[in-house]
Amino acid sequence: MADPLTEIVTLLHPTARFSKRLEGAGHWRIEREGQGDPFYAAVLQGQCRLSVDAGPPVILQAGDFVLAPAVHTLVNTSLHAPPDTPASLPVHLGENQFRIGTPDGPAELHMQIGHCQFGSPDAALLVPLLPQLVRVRGQARLAALVQMVGEESRAQRPGRDVVLERLLDVLLIEALRSQSGPADGGLVRGLADERLAGALRSMHARPGHGWSVAGLAQEAALSRSAFSARFTRVLGIAPMEYLLTWRMALAKRLLRAGGLGLEQVAERVGYASAETFSVAFARHAGMSPARFLRHA
The missing domain is CATH 1.10.10.60 (Homeodomain-like)
Known part of the structure; x- marks a missing residue:
C-alpha cells in the first residue's frame, strides 16, 4: 500500500534555505514575519516559549523538536520574559551562531533553528493537509538530523543539494510521524x-x-x-x-x-x-x- 505521508512530503520538494545555532540569556523576544515557509527547531539546552501564526504559545524544553510547515508570523521569547519585553534581533557571533538577550555571561538556551521552502507549485494546496504545528519530545534522532542539515548546508561538498533534499525529506517525515500527542488535523490525524x-x-x-x-x-x-x-x-x-x-x-x-x-x-x-x-x-x-x- 502507498504511504500518503511520504508521497506528499516528497511531492512538496523541500529545499534548504539556512540553519543556525541560537543561544539566549536573560529576557528577550524575537518577532519574525514569514512567507509561509517551513520552520523547524531543536532545543538543545534550556527552555523558551514559541507562538506560530498567533496560535497559543507552547513551552519548549531541552530535547524538544518543533516543526511548523507554513509560518507567517513567529514569536519566540525567553520563558519568563515580561509581556512588554521589546522585540530585538539576534547578534551574529560568526559561523552561523547567533545570540539574543544579555550579551555577556553563560547562555541559558541553545537551539538549532532552520528554515526551508517547498518547491512544489501545489504547496498552497498540500501544506494545509499537514498539522499547523508539530512538537516532538525526547527524540534525539531529530536533533541529529537537524545538526546534519546545518552541517551540510554550510559545506560546499559535491552532491550537497541532493543530500540536503534527502535529509529534509527524512526530517519532515520523521517529525510528522513522531509528534507528541494527537495531531490538530490534516493528513497525519487522518492516518492515525x-x-x-x-x-x-x-x-x-x-x-x-x-x-x-x-x-x-x-x-x-x-x-x-x-x-x-x-x-x-x-x-x-x-x-x-x-x-x-x-x-x-x-x-x-x-x-x-x-x-x-x-x-x-x-x-x-x-x-x-x-x-x-x-x-x-x-x-x-x-x-x-x-x-x-x-x-x-
Missing part, C-alpha cells in the same frame, strides 16, 4: 484514524481508480454519510476534494517529468479521456496542460 487510513492509502495507491464517496466509504468500512462526515471533520477537507488535490498534484509531476502523452497522464489520475482531464486540469490550475508545460 484506523478507518480513514485505509481509504487514504487506497486513494494514493490507486489514483487512477474511479473512486466515489461510496467506494471510499467501503474501504473505511463505514456508511457513506458517516465516512464523508468523519473524513471532513478529521482532515478539514471533503473526500473528493482531497482526491482531486492529490490527482492534480500527481498530474503536474507527471507532466513535468515528460515521457507520457496526455492520454496516459489522464488515465493515471483517473480520467477517461484527455479531453475530460484537460477540462478538470484547467479548472483546477487556471490553465491548460499544454500551457502549464510551457511555464513549468
Whole structure:
C-alpha cells in the first residue's frame, strides 16, 4: 500500500534555505514575519516559549523538536520574559551562531533553528493537509538530523543539494510521524484514524481508480454519510476534494517529468479521456496542460 505521508512530503520538494545555532540569556523576544515557509527547531539546552501564526504559545524544553510547515508570523521569547519585553534581533557571533538577550555571561538556551521552502507549485494546496504545528519530545534522532542539515548546508561538498533534499525529506517525515500527542488535523490525524487510513492509502495507491464517496466509504468500512462526515471533520477537507488535490498534484509531476502523452497522464489520475482531464486540469490550475508545460 502507498504511504500518503511520504508521497506528499516528497511531492512538496523541500529545499534548504539556512540553519543556525541560537543561544539566549536573560529576557528577550524575537518577532519574525514569514512567507509561509517551513520552520523547524531543536532545543538543545534550556527552555523558551514559541507562538506560530498567533496560535497559543507552547513551552519548549531541552530535547524538544518543533516543526511548523507554513509560518507567517513567529514569536519566540525567553520563558519568563515580561509581556512588554521589546522585540530585538539576534547578534551574529560568526559561523552561523547567533545570540539574543544579555550579551555577556553563560547562555541559558541553545537551539538549532532552520528554515526551508517547498518547491512544489501545489504547496498552497498540500501544506494545509499537514498539522499547523508539530512538537516532538525526547527524540534525539531529530536533533541529529537537524545538526546534519546545518552541517551540510554550510559545506560546499559535491552532491550537497541532493543530500540536503534527502535529509529534509527524512526530517519532515520523521517529525510528522513522531509528534507528541494527537495531531490538530490534516493528513497525519487522518492516518492515525484506523478507518480513514485505509481509504487514504487506497486513494494514493490507486489514483487512477474511479473512486466515489461510496467506494471510499467501503474501504473505511463505514456508511457513506458517516465516512464523508468523519473524513471532513478529521482532515478539514471533503473526500473528493482531497482526491482531486492529490490527482492534480500527481498530474503536474507527471507532466513535468515528460515521457507520457496526455492520454496516459489522464488515465493515471483517473480520467477517461484527455479531453475530460484537460477540462478538470484547467479548472483546477487556471490553465491548460499544454500551457502549464510551457511555464513549468
